[in-house]
Structure formats: C-alpha cells, structure tokens
Amino acid sequence: MPAAPTVPDQPNLLAPTNGSYFRDVPITFSWTYFDIGGLPQTSFSIEISYNNFSSSVFSSGWINSSATSYTWSGYPYGGESHWFEGVTYWRITVMNSAYGASPVSAIGYFTVDSQAPTIGSITVEQRTNQPTQRMYIYGVADTGSGVDAVHAYILNLAGSAWAGPFLATSAGSGIWYYDFNLAYEGNGTHIVRFWVYDKSGNGMYIDSSIVYDTVPPYTSNIVVDSITAGTISIHWNPFNDPDPSSGGWKNAYITVTDSTGTVQLQVIPIVSSSTTYTVAGLSAGTTYRIAVQYQDNAGNVSAANWAVVTTNSVPFAPGFINIVSGEGYFINQRPQIKVRVLDPNGDTLVNTHIQISDVNTFASTIVDSYSASNPGWSSATAMSNTDIAYNPQVDLGTGIRYVRLQSYDGKDWGNWSYTFAFIIKAPDWIDTISDTATAVNKAWIDQLRTHINGIRAARGISPAVWTDTAISSSSGNTAGTSIKAIHVNELRNALKDLAYVTGISVSFTDDPIIATNGNTPGTARKGKHWNELRNAAVLF
Numbered sequence: 001m002p003a004a005p006t007v008p009d010q011p012n013l014l015a016p017t018n019g020s021y022f023r024d025v026p027i028t029f030s031w032t033y034f035d036i037g038g039l040p041q042t043s044f045s046i047e048i049s050y051n052n053f054s055s056s057v058f059s060s061g062w063i064n065s066s067a068t069s070y071t072w073s074g075y076p077y078g079g080e081s082h083w084f085e086g087v088t089y090w091r092i093t094v095m096n097s098a099y100g101a102s103p104v105s106a107i108g109y110f111t112v113d114s115q116a117p118t119i120g121s122i123t124v125e126q127r128t129n130q131p132t133q134r135m136y137i138y139g140v141a142d143t144g145s146g147v148d149a150v151h152a153y154i155l156n157l158a159g160s161a162w163a164g165p166f167l168a169t170s171a172g173s174g175i176w177y178y179d180f181n182l183a184y185e186g187n188g189t190h191i192v193r194f195w196v197y198d199k200s201g202n203g204m205y206i207d208s209s210i211v212y213d214t215v216p217p218y219t220s221n222i223v224v225d226s227i228t229a230g231t232i233s234i235h236w237n238p239f240n241d242p243d244p245s246s247g248g249w250k251n252a253y254i255t256v257t258d259s260t261g262t263v264q265l266q267v268i269p270i271v272s273s274s275t276t277y278t279v280a281g282l283s284a285g286t287t288y289r290i291a292v293q294y295q296d297n298a299g300n301v302s303a304a305n306w307a308v309v310t311t312n313s314v315p316f317a318p319g320f321i322n323i324v325s326g327e328g329y330f331i332n333q334r335p336q337i338k339v340r341v342l343d344p345n346g347d348t349l350v351n352t353h354i355q356i357s358d359v360n361t362f363a364s365t366i367v368d369s370y371s372a373s374n375p376g377w378s379s380a381t382a383m384s385n386t387d388i389a390y391n392p393q394v395d396l397g398t399g400i401r402y403v404r405l406q407s408y409d410g411k412d413w414g415n416w417s418y419t420f421a422f423i424i425k426a427p428d429w430i431d432t433i434s435d436t437a438t439a440v441n442k443a444w445i446d447q448l449r450t451h452i453n454g455i456r457a458a459r460g461i462s463p464a465v466w467t468d469t470a471i472s473s474s475s476g477n478t479a480g481t482s483i484k485a486i487h488v489n490e491l492r493n494a495l496k497d498l499a500y501v502t503g504i505s506v507s508f509t510d511d512p513i514i515a516t517n518g519n520t521p522g523t524a525r526k527g528k529h530w531n532e533l534r535n536a537a538v539l540f
Contacts, residue, residue, distance in 0.1 A: 005037070005099075006035055006100060008100065008101075009036070010105055010106075011031040011102060012105070013029075013092070014030040014032065017108075019110070020110045022111070026071045027071070027110070029046060029069060030070075032068065040066055041094050044062070045063065046059070046063075046090060046092050047060075047092075053089060053107065057084070085144060086112065088112055092105045113202065117147055117196040117198050117202065118139065118140070118142070119140055120139020120140070121138045122135065122137045125209045127247060128211070128213070128298050129213055129299045129300050134177050135152075137168075137177075138175055139174050140175070147198055148199040150167075150197070152167075153193040156188050157191065186212070189210075191209055211297070213296065216303065217240060217241045217249065217294040217295075218302060219302050219303045220293070222291065223235050228312050229312045229411070230281065230311065230412075231279060231280045232278070234292075239294050252293070252294045253270060255290070255304065256279055261306065284312060285310070315406075315408065315412070317414060318340065318417045321387055322389075322459050322501050323335075323458060323460070324458060325419075325422070326421050327457045328454045329422070329425045330458055330540070333397060335422070335540070336389055336540075337389065339389075341385075341386065341388060343414075349382045350408055351372040352405060354369050355405075356392065356401055356402065357401070358399065358402070362402070362404070369393075375393055377390050396424055399424065403420050404418070427534070436528070444530050448491050449466055460501070467490060488529050495533065506536045
C-alpha cells in the first residue's frame with residue numbers, strides 16, 4: 001500500500017521577532033517550512049489580530065506560493081491601506097502539494113507605532129562663562145513603543161555645521177540632560193537641540209540656546225561728585241558689554257574698602273540702571289577705596305577701577321575768645337561773643353551758627369542766628385584759625401544765659417562748642433546824674449568799680465587794681481581820701497582794656513585833671529565823667 005500523505009510541520013516564525021517595533025507598514029513576515037515527506041509548500045495563509053485572536057482583522061486566505069515570506073501593506077479601507085497603532089498579533093498556516101495543512105503556528109506579536117514621542121519643555125536660554133553647560137529636557141514620553149534614545153546636538157551660529165549626535169543621559173521621570181562642551185565650541189550664541197527617538201524609529205526634537213561669553217563688561221570709571229564727612233557721591237560709566245555679549249547685566253554693585261583695600265566695608269547692590277549713588281555711613285577724615293563693577297548675564301565681572309577718596313574732616317568746635325564760662329557778669333543785655341573758628345583742612349568757614357538760650361538744653365532759644373544770612377556778625381565767613389564776633393540784635397534779658405556755636409565749611413557742620421554759661425545783671429545805677437552836676441558820691445565810684453571788674457572777669461581779664469580803696473563820701477569834707485583824677489582815669493583804663501578785647505570802641509572827655517573841690521585848680525568835677533563811665537560799661 002502507498003504511504004499515507006504527510007502534513008508540514010508547524011512553521012516557526014522568523015520575522016518580525018516578538019516585541020519588535022515598526023513605524024508603519026509595509027511589514028514583511030517570514031517563517032520556516034519543513035515537510036517530513038519532502039513535499040514542497042504550495043500555499044500559505046496569514047491572519048492578523050489586534051486582540052490576540054479573539055477576532056481577526058485580516059486573513060489572507062490561501063495564497064498559492066512556495067515563498068516563505070509575505071509583505072503586508074495593511075488592510076484596505078476607503079481606497080487606502082490601514083493599520084492599527086499598538087500591539088499586533090500574527091500567525092501562519094502552510095500547505096504542501098498533497099493539500100496537507102500544517103498545524104497553525106505559534107502567535108507572534110510586534111508593535112506598530114507611528115506617533116512621535118512627546119517633549120514637555122527644555123531649559124530656557126542660558127548665558128554662561130563656564131566651559132560646560134548642562135541642559136535639560138522635561139516631560140519626555142512615548143506611549144506607543146517607549147523612548148529608545150535621546151541625542152543632543154549643538155550649532156554655533158558663527159558656524160554652519162551641527163556637532164553631534166551626543167548621547168544624552170536619563171535622570172528618570174521623563175528628564176534627560178546633556179553637558180555641552182562650550183569651550184570646544186567657542187564664544188558666541190549656540191543652538192542646542194535634543195532629538196528624542198522611540199523604539200519604532202519615530203523622532204521629535206526641541207531647541208534652546210546657550211550664549212557662551214567669557215569676556216567681561218568694560219570697566220566703569222568713577223567720578224567723585226561731592227564729599228562730606230559721612231558721604232561720598234559718585235557717578236560712573238553705564239554698563240557696556242563687548243561681543244560676545246550675553247545680553248545685558250545681571251548684577252551691579254559698589255564695593256567700599258579701607259584705604260589698603262584689604263578690609264571690605266560695604267557691598268552695595270545697584271538695583272536699577274542708575275549711574276549715580278551716594279555712599280553713606282562713612283567716617284570723617286578717612287580714606288576709602290570705591291569701585292563699581294558690573295556682572296553680565298554670563299557671570300563675567302568687570303575689573304575694578306578703584307577711586308581713592310578721603311572724606312571731609314568736619315570743622316573743629318569754635319573756641320570762645322572773649323567770654324569765660326561762669327565767671328563775672330555783664331550789665332549789657334547784648335554782650336558781644338567772639339570765637340575762633342578752625343578747620344582741620346584749612347578750609348574757609350562759610351557759615352557760623354550761634355544759639356543763645358535761657359535753658360541749657362536749648363529746647364527754646366532767644367537767639368538762633370547764622371553768619372551767612374543774619375545781621376549782627378562781624379563777617380559772613382571766616383578763614384580757618386581766625387576770629388568771628390556776634391553782637392546780639394535783641395536784648396537777652398537778665399539772669400543766666402547759655403551759648404553755643406558751630407561752624408560750616410561748605411560740606412559739613414562741625415560739632416557744637418562747649419555750652420558756655422554767663423550772667424547778665426541790671427546795672428541799677430545809684431542816682432541819676434546830671435552832666436553838669438559837681439557833687440560826687442563815693443557809691444557811684446564803688447558801683448562802677450564793682451561792675452567793671454565783674455565784666456572783666458566775664459571777659460577773661462584779671463580784676464583792675466584801684467587806688468585808694470576808701471574814698472570820702474562827698475566833696476572832700478568827709479573822712480577818707482578825696483576824689484582824685486586817678487580814680488576816674490583808672491576806671492577809664494579798665495574799660496579801655498575791655499575795648500581792646502572786644503574791639504568795641506570807647507572814648508571819654510579829655511579832662512585829665514579833676515579838682516577835688518571847688519577851690520583846687522583843674523577841671524571842675526562833672527557828672528558827665530561818671531555818665532560816660534556808666535555808658536561805656538554797658539557797651540561790654
């Protein structure tokens with residue numbers, strides 16, 4: 001009997017391999033054929049499913065062919081070929097020349113993915129002076145076949161060729177990065193590009209840029225506008241960044257150091273594009289170094305062009321010349337006050353300020369006057385180490401008064417002087433004397449002597465020494481030394497000393513010989529002599 005016809009072995013699937021990926025059709029399938037009886041393959045049948053053959057979307061039927069491969073271009077619909085995105089399953093059956101059909105093959109599978117990966121974002125444009133710059137892309141995903149690789153490229157706009165591809169590194173969670181070698185690429189603006197590829201070969205890219213700038217901004221030169229004891233006002237050149245510019249300035253700041261430059265005292269941010277500033281909080285008469293520096297967006301810092309500046313030394317407190325605190329008294333309600341002004345730099349004192357008060361706190365003042373703008377001063381300004389005098393323009397009244405002064409050199413007010421206290425008394429003259437009166441009362445002389453020595457003490461002059469401490473109380477008929485011309489002249493000379501100290505002029509009637517009674521030769525005694533002395537005493 002003839003042998004029974006054989007059937008082919010179950011075919012083995014060769015391609016596509018399980019788990020492979022395709023962007024689209026056509027897809028070529030291949031398999032093995034073996035028949036133990038040696039009969040050739042005469043036909044085959046392929047089925048394709050998208051649900052592991054719960055149902056089929058394509059069946060070729062028996063195709064008469066001995067070929068062990070088949071190219072599928074999708075299933076026709078509407079005049080076009082179509083396929084589904086995602087996992088696709090396939091199997092094959094072969095038949096020999098005796099019409100023996102093999103067992104159906106195992107099920108193979110592959111993925112069709114024509115959708116490009118997605119990229120969420122990329123690091124925004126960076127400006128740097130560092131030789132490498134790390135750039136990131138975020139939100140990288142592919143739901144079809146999965147991300148396979150990310151390649152990085154860089155293009156210097158000064159050139160024409162892209163450098164790359166360079167393999168980027170995954171940081172997980174859809175984040176990838178690459179460290180671009182900018183030192184190799186050189187200064188300038190660079191376009192950076194990331195290509196993301198999925199396992200099916202689909203690609204998507206995203207671009208950003210890097211400005212590589214190793215050139216610092218130009219140095220700013222400082223000009224000093226004004227100086228006081230505690231401030232230095234300056235201006236400087238605006239920001240200027242040479243090519244390759246990183247697009248502007250990121251920071252600007254003023255640095256203040258001590259005179260040696262070793263101790264940094266202040267770092268002052270410049271918060272706007274201003275080119276002027278007043279550095280404050282400085283000490284008087286002190287040398288500082290000041291520089292303005294800009295930092296561009298790449299991090300380059302301009303060189304420091306240091307300005308060496310010495311702050312103003314404030315005027316010294318005025319020193320009183322013709323008044324002694326707490327000594328003697330005045331009978332003049334407008335006593336002259338003279339001080340010596342002194343500036344450590346030798347500057348002219350362009351203004352002097354005086355305050356006179358009846359309280360030592362100066363919470364209220366009787367006089368508040370400035371030499372530059374008010375009357376009563378000997379001059380509006382004064383050279384350093386010279387005197388300036390003030391004559392009150394209002395009565396100060398009687399009692400204890402307090403005075404202080406300060407001077408101004410055009411930049412700063414100096415410290416207040418010590419507060420000086422002085423006393424003003426009413427003269428309370430004994431008797432009203434007629435200029436033609438010839439009678440003399442010793443009390444008039446005693447009172448003048450007391451007042452004049454009180455004024456001399458207040459002005460810092462030693463007390464006058466009087467001739468004859470005991471004087472007769474009348475014309476010469478009462479016990480005691482009779483009135484003499486020397487008694488008048490001593491009073492006159494004591495007042496002339498005060499005139500010299502204050503610069504206030506005083507004059508007296510020229511009667512050198514004064515009779516002690518009506519029978520003695522010489523100028524008759526006159527009330528005018530005593531009135532002149534009284535009037536002169538009130539001047540000081």
